[in-house]
Amino acid sequence: MKTIKIAVIPGDGIGQEVVPPAMDVLNTVAEVHGGLKFGFTEFPWNCEYYVKNGIMMPDDGLKALSNFDAVFLGAVGNPELVPDHISLWGLLIKIRREFQQVINIRPAKYFKGLQSPLLNPNDFDLIVVRENSEGEYSEIGGRIHQGEDEITIQNAVFTRKGVERAMRYAFELAMKRKGHVTSATKSNGIFHSMPYWDSVFNEIKDDYPNIATASYHIDALTAFFVSRPQIFDVIVASNLFGDILTDVGGAIMGSIGIAPAANINLNGKFPSMFEPVHGSAPDICGKGIANPVGQIWTAKLMLDHFGEIEMGNTLLDVIEGVIRDGISTPDIGGKCKTVEVSEEICRRLKTI
Ligand SMILES: NC(=O)c1ccc[n+]([C@@H]2O[C@H](COP(=O)([O-])OP(=O)(O)OC[C@H]3O[C@@H](n4cnc5c(N)ncnc54)[C@H](O)[C@@H]3O)[C@@H](O)[C@H]2O)c1
Numbered sequence: 001m002k003t004i005k006i007a008v009i010p011g012d013g014i015g016q017e018v019v020p021p022a023m024d025v026l027n028t029v030a031e032v033h034g035g036l037k038f039g040f041t042e043f044p045w046n047c048e049y050y051v052k053n054g055i056m057m058p059d060d061g062l063k064a065l066s067n068f069d070a071v072f073l074g075a076v077g078n079p080e081l082v083p084d085h086i087s088l089w090g091l092l093i094k095i096r097r098e099f100q101q102v103i104n105i106r107p108a109k110y111f112k113g114l115q116s117p118l119l120n121p122n123d124f125d126l127i128v129v130r131e132n133s134e135g136e137y138s139e140i141g142g143r144i145h146q147g148e149d150e151i152t153i154q155n156a157v158f159t160r161k162g163v164e165r166a167m168r169y170a171f172e173l174a175m176k177r178k179g180h181v182t183s184a185t186k187s188n189g190i191f192h193s194m195p196y197w198d199s200v201f202n203e204i205k206d207d208y209p210n211i212a213t214a215s216y217h218i219d220a221l222t223a224f225f226v227s228r229p230q231i232f233d234v235i236v237a238s239n240l241f242g243d244i245l246t247d248v249g250g251a252i253m254g255s256i257g258i259a260p261a262a263n264i265n266l267n268g269k270f271p272s273m274f275e276p277v278h279g280s281a282p283d284i285c286g287k288g289i290a291n292p293v294g295q296i297w298t299a300k301l302m303l304d305h306f307g308e309i310e311m312g313n314t315l316l317d318v319i320e321g322v323i324r325d326g327i328s329t330p331d332i333g334g335k336c337k338t339v340e341v342s343e344e345i346c347r348r349l350k351t352i
């Protein structure tokens with residue numbers, strides 16, 4: 001029996017509503033598989049924990065997580081209780097950084113039967129490779145003076161290692177897919193880092209003569225996600241550009257409640273973390289109508305990560321079938337509750 005030990009952090013808001021159903025789905029996957037078992041351990045770290053303890057996770061929290069094969073996280077953030085930069089940097093971004101989860105892969109594809117807001121979604125199928133450890137997400141900088149003399153400086157960090165790593169990951173991924181990599185740049189406006197980004201991209205692409213490439217400024221690229229998403233295969237982007245692009249990726253599928261993500265540790269020293277693209281959705285929290293598909297598709301990425309490709313593909317087929325049959329939450333036009341969707345996914349998995 002292959003046992004996978006998973007640290008579960010439901011987190012805030014709808015994270016609490018979509019993580020338990022996704023765990024039910026994973027348990028059903030294990031049951032159907034026969035040779036697979038998930039050992040779940042839950043950690044109550046979120047903004048309420050911060051209010052009680054003054055920290056998002058205990059000092060030995062990372063040490064506790066490091067004993068697991070993976071982290072399965074819902075969402076972090078409750079701006080009514082804790083400023084967003086404190087909660088995110090105290091938990092989500094802390095785990096990404098300390099566990100060297102340097103790559104964030106975020107697929108988006110057209111689902112048959114799911115109403116995309118695009119008139120002609122053209123069967124798109126893309127993956128954004130988001131640099132996940134540096135770039136615009138940096139604590140370097142500060143504030144000085146007050147009033148009209150007030151100054152704020154926020155530095156972006158682009159290292160040779162970080163940029164090259166993200167790009168090579170994208171090219172390797174493209175070799176297993178449609179053989180195309182697009183670079184998200186902004187070298188017309190950002191004076192130092194983006195021309196550097198372009199030069200590294202031009203260097204790396206020479207190592208992959210069989211991969212076709214394109215490079216677009218992020219503004220135009222974002223528009224192309226809407227007007228012609230079918231032209232993309234793999235897109236490599238800095239931390240911030242990748243963040244923004246992947247919400248658009250979710251939106252063109254039909255809802256950001258569907259979009260999955262995987263924060264990948266490449267060196268094997270720490271666990272990887274699986275958490276959907278969306279946040280804690282305070283506007284719908286408590287109603288039981290959060291779309292669980294993002295969290296469940298994220299579970300599929302976790303299955304892939306552990307080599308369970310066939311089970312992962314089966315799960316994605318089942319998700320697609322359930323959506324096609326209209327068993328879905330209001331964000332994608334359905335009338336179902338969160339658990340009705342996950343229960344139907346479990347029911348169908350059992351018939352396979
Ligand atoms: N990775 C993360 O944990 C993460 C990601 C994004 C935002 N956040 C945090 O979440 C909080 C809210 O942020 P936001 O409102 O900008 O983004 P959000 O992703 O939480 O919500 C944006 C919109 O999408 C909808 N939505 C999101 N997930 C959905 C789902 N599963 N089903 C149906 N609808 C869904 C919401 O209702 C909302 O209208 C903030 O505290 C923010 O910092 C965390």
Ligand SMILES: O=C(O)C[C@@H](O)C(=O)O
Nearest residue numbers: 088092243276277278279
């Ligand atoms: O900015 C972040 O990375 C947090 C969230 O928006 C995400 O996409 O994971």
Ligand SMILES: [K+]
Nearest residue numbers: 074075276278
């Ligand atoms: K999330």
Ligand SMILES: [Mn+2]
Nearest residue numbers: 243244247277
């Ligand atoms: Mn985001």
